Amino acid sequence: MPDLATRFEQNPIFSPVDVPPSIPDLMVRCVLNPGVFRRDGKTCLLLRVAEDAEDSDTVVRTPVLAPNAPNGIAVLEFERADPDLDLSDPRFIVHRGETYLSTMSHLRLATSTDGVQFEVAPKPLLLGEGAHESFGIEDCRVTEIEGRFYLTYSAVSANGVGIGMVSTEDWTEFTRHGIVLPPHNKDCAPFPERIQGSYWTLHRPFDALIGGRNIWISRSPDLLHWGEHVCLARKRPDHWDCERIGAGAAPIRTDEGWLEIYHGADHDSRYCLGAMLLGPDDPTRVLARSEHPIMEPSAPYEKEGFFGNVVFCNGHIVDGDRITIYYGASDQVVCGATMLVSEILASLRR
Amino acid sequence: MPDLATRFEQNPIFSPVDVPPSIPDLMVRCVLNPGVFRRDGKTCLLLRVAEDAEDSDTVVRTPVLAPNAPNGIAVLEFERADPDLDLSDPRFIVHRGETYLSTMSHLRLATSTDGVQFEVAPKPLLLGEGAHESFGIEDCRVTEIEGRFYLTYSAVSANGVGIGMVSTEDWTEFTRHGIVLPPHNKDCAPFPERIQGSYWTLHRPFDALIGGRNIWISRSPDLLHWGEHVCLARKRPDHWDCERIGAGAAPIRTDEGWLEIYHGADHDSRYCLGAMLLGPDDPTRVLARSEHPIMEPSAPYEKEGFFGNVVFCNGHIVDGDRITIYYGASDQVVCGATMLVSEILASLRR
Numbered sequence: 001m002p003d004l005a006t007r008f009e010q011n012p013i014f015s016p017v018d019v020p021p022s023i024p025d026l027m028v029r030c031v032l033n034p035g036v037f038r039r040d041g042k043t044c045l046l047l048r049v050a051e052d053a054e055d056s057d058t059v060v061r062t063p064v065l066a067p068n069a070p071n072g073i074a075v076l077e078f079e080r081a082d083p084d085l086d087l088s089d090p091r092f093i094v095h096r097g098e099t100y101l102s103t104m105s106h107l108r109l110a111t112s113t114d115g116v117q118f119e120v121a122p123k124p125l126l127l128g129e130g131a132h133e134s135f136g137i138e139d140c141r142v143t144e145i146e147g148r149f150y151l152t153y154s155a156v157s158a159n160g161v162g163i164g165m166v167s168t169e170d171w172t173e174f175t176r177h178g179i180v181l182p183p184h185n186k187d188c189a190p191f192p193e194r195i196q197g198s199y200w201t202l203h204r205p206f207d208a209l210i211g212g213r214n215i216w217i218s219r220s221p222d223l224l225h226w227g228e229h230v231c232l233a234r235k236r237p238d239h240w241d242c243e244r245i246g247a248g249a250a251p252i253r254t255d256e257g258w259l260e261i262y263h264g265a266d267h268d269s270r271y272c273l274g275a276m277l278l279g280p281d282d283p284t285r286v287l288a289r290s291e292h293p294i295m296e297p298s299a300p301y302e303k304e305g306f307f308g309n310v311v312f313c314n315g316h317i318v319d320g321d322r323i324t325i326y327y328g329a330s331d332q333v334v335c336g337a338t339m340l341v342s343e344i345l346a347s348l349r350r
Numbered sequence: 351m352p353d354l355a356t357r358f359e360q361n362p363i364f365s366p367v368d369v370p371p372s373i374p375d376l377m378v379r380c381v382l383n384p385g386v387f388r389r390d391g392k393t394c395l396l397l398r399v400a401e402d403a404e405d406s407d408t409v410v411r412t413p414v415l416a417p418n419a420p421n422g423i424a425v426l427e428f429e430r431a432d433p434d435l436d437l438s439d440p441r442f443i444v445h446r447g448e449t450y451l452s453t454m455s456h457l458r459l460a461t462s463t464d465g466v467q468f469e470v471a472p473k474p475l476l477l478g479e480g481a482h483e484s485f486g487i488e489d490c491r492v493t494e495i496e497g498r499f500y501l502t503y504s505a506v507s508a509n510g511v512g513i514g515m516v517s518t519e520d521w522t523e524f525t526r527h528g529i530v531l532p533p534h535n536k537d538c539a540p541f542p543e544r545i546q547g548s549y550w551t552l553h554r555p556f557d558a559l560i561g562g563r564n565i566w567i568s569r570s571p572d573l574l575h576w577g578e579h580v581c582l583a584r585k586r587p588d589h590w591d592c593e594r595i596g597a598g599a600a601p602i603r604t605d606e607g608w609l610e611i612y613h614g615a616d617h618d619s620r621y622c623l624g625a626m627l628l629g630p631d632d633p634t635r636v637l638a639r640s641e642h643p644i645m646e647p648s649a650p651y652e653k654e655g656f657f658g659n660v661v662f663c664n665g666h667i668v669d670g671d672r673i674t675i676y677y678g679a680s681d682q683v684v685c686g687a688t689m690l691v692s693e694i695l696a697s698l699r700r
Contacts, residue, residue, distance in 0.1 A: 099559060099560045099561075131581065132581065156560065157560075158560065158561060159561045159581040160559075160561030160562075160564075160581075161557060162555075162579065177577075179578070179580070181579070182555040183560075184558065184560075205510065205534070206557075206558070206559075207509075207511060208534065208558030209511065209534060210511060210533075211509045214509065214510075218532070219575070224577045225570055225575035225577035227527075227529075227574045227575035229528065229529040229530070229531070230482075231481065
């Protein structure tokens, strides 16, 4: 059964070879999970670029941010022969009870006039900064709220994975707001406008002991301090989203309510996209939710890569009934596809 | 080497037999980890009372809150013979990937004129309420701020463990503020006064993948919405607090800075108390921290019980140089001890 996404013929639109490394010592391993926004008539992607240092037969290396190192980046080394080294998950390096990432991510700008052919900046737009981002910044959502762009991303360090926030009006000067939601948290997608006078955001805390990874919704007077946290939607047993779920980009206002395209994974870590519809005036109410995925890994680049069987969307452009999603495939490349709001809403009514 | 605590001769001051169950169907399994405050010249404890339903040879039972059940409490049953049942940790019942607690906790008031002999209320003061507290509420801190008492506790449900907050002025009418910090989080101890014009709190998020359990500090304009989260202090390798740390009660203002008595555990889950000193005008600065515990399990009731080798303090009364701490011992009974601020500060200078 085909899903609701019409993939770009040009997919993937970004592969690691298309992006120059931030410094010559590093290699771009993956380019994935872009935040998306429109500015001056252009489609802009804020790519997550995951870089690695070259390994050898005997040593595994990974970069971390270190303010006093040359270029601000230090390369950690681990002996492959070390019995305390665990490389079983390609995303992590586990050594003596401490977990490091196998790559370090930054955010890179790419712009396009047609939404398909992009020009990528030669250098990072945003690198991690400070004690809470020393392992990098990942999976940025870009939400325009009252004329200002809010960037919410996973801030990774030895202190955990929390939600970092940066805002800008002109994409030249950036204000850093620090960690707005503490560890473990990812997939923070603020609503683009106030509801009931407040700001709102979706996010995905992780309780490893009870509850697991579900989507929560929270409220704020100022976008910086969050409270009134409510578990909005849970993973569902015996469904495509039985293992974990997380929000995608900012919810889309429709006549029927707030439409959110979210990701879910099953016990095999197969990531699909689904939709949920939230109350127009009370976003803590889930009105409908996809019984089946609206998009699932099917193209070769979605089934094989750095971490295969993944479609993951944290950015899209909405133009009337048409949504152009930009998505990470197999945690390695960036692709594009279109969907229709009307078709998604119809699927939620079935 | 003796620690800095002078234990009450009367310890334990509360055992499960001293507290009547909330309804006849339940048994009080543990009474522990009281929040502490002063009111009308009395010392008041807000005891955590952990209740259980009676098990049989073939069935394990545990209570959960269920609004439509008689007394608002339903009893879940699990067949001991079920191969998908895991009872290896006495605190949890794990069944088919879902985790339940083996007991359900509520908060019970006990009052005293001398701080040693307490009168316990026959009924709960506060029960869990709503979707985020259906497995109970635990380990309450009571902080008086600007004439109002703020109760911060672990709110436990199938959605995870987050921080719930309730406030009251008169201990008759209570305002529920919902979940103020999302899962997984515990050990939330607000400061008793504003610093730099803001409210502040210590808390302990848990990132199971990277970072573990460390103490964070956060800032708020209104005590309800929190941001500017910073990792304040980390567990320390090769120390008594190498596995996890968490805040105790509200920090104590001293001439040298904010004194916080916190708990730490090692890899054997042996819980001790230590102290840290935070900057008087900038509580995100750690000025000093206990190299060795200021209190460690040594009395018989601290070494054996529901979960042995635990001293855990989330409430104390400060009277000049003298701190009277009330603490949970072995996750089963409540005890008292005194310490001197001057001795703790001296130990931090060594």
